[in-house]
Amino acid sequence: MTMRRETDPMLLDGIHHVAILTSDTDRLVDFYRSVFGATVEHSSGDGPVRLTFLNIGPHTELNVFEIDGNHEAEHQTPMFGRGRLDHIGLRAASMEAFSEIRRRLIDREATDGFVTDFGPVLSLFFTDPDGLEGEVCVPNPDAETDVRHPPGTPSTGFDTP
Incomplete structure (x- = not known):
């Protein structure tokens, strides 16, 4: 394995998006709009899956999924007990x-x-x-x-x- 040298350029410019689950897309969009000035780039889904691309920065977005029957958004565990992404x-x-x-x-x-x-x-x-x-x-x-x-x-x- 080759180690990156301090003089080597970084090949990434940030995080493009984070995908999250919600049980109420409209409520979540309202929150991120009113607090962060977020904008909706695209929203689709008349079936069991609704996907909304929510821009929260010049190069960063939340991919918001509302999936019929999925209740994961209702479960919250304490910090550092949430798995690999905290x-x-x-x-x-x-x-x-x-x-x-x-x-x-x-x-x-x-x-x-x-x-x-x-x-x-x-x-x-x-x-x-x-x-x-x-x-x-x-x-x-x-x-x-x-x-x-x-x-x-x-x-x-x-x-x-």
């Missing part, structure tokens, strides 16, 4: 966007508003209407080189409502 981490476009997303999530009671200072990144967790946990991250403008903080370290720039 949660989705989204990157805010700017600190201003992060603050606005935080406000919208608080208004929808989808977060308690606590912002974690991990050092190079500030982080805010939320839960969507189906119980899927997500995280919004933004580069920390006050980060110190090579300094990392453990989970639960409060950011000094945000008060918890």
Whole structure:
């Protein structure tokens, strides 16, 4: 096996999409539109499967599946007990966007508003209407080189409502 050298270019430019299950596409689309400004690229399905492509960033989308008889979206397990994929981490476009997303999530009671200072990144967790946990991250403008903080370290720039 050949190891990638630090000087080799990365061959990926990010995550294209994450596929998720829901029991109510319209409710989920409304949430992501109102909080993140998401747009519907395409929606199809008059039969047992409804598929909606929901753009949540310039190069990122959620592929939302609503499948008759599938109830997986109703089951939520605690963090790190969810299998190989635990949660989705989204990157805010700017600190201003992060603050606005935080406000919208608080208004929808989808977060308690606590912002974690991990050092190079500030982080805010939320839960969507189906119980899927997500995280919004933004580069920390006050980060110190090579300094990392453990989970639960409060950011000094945000008060918890």
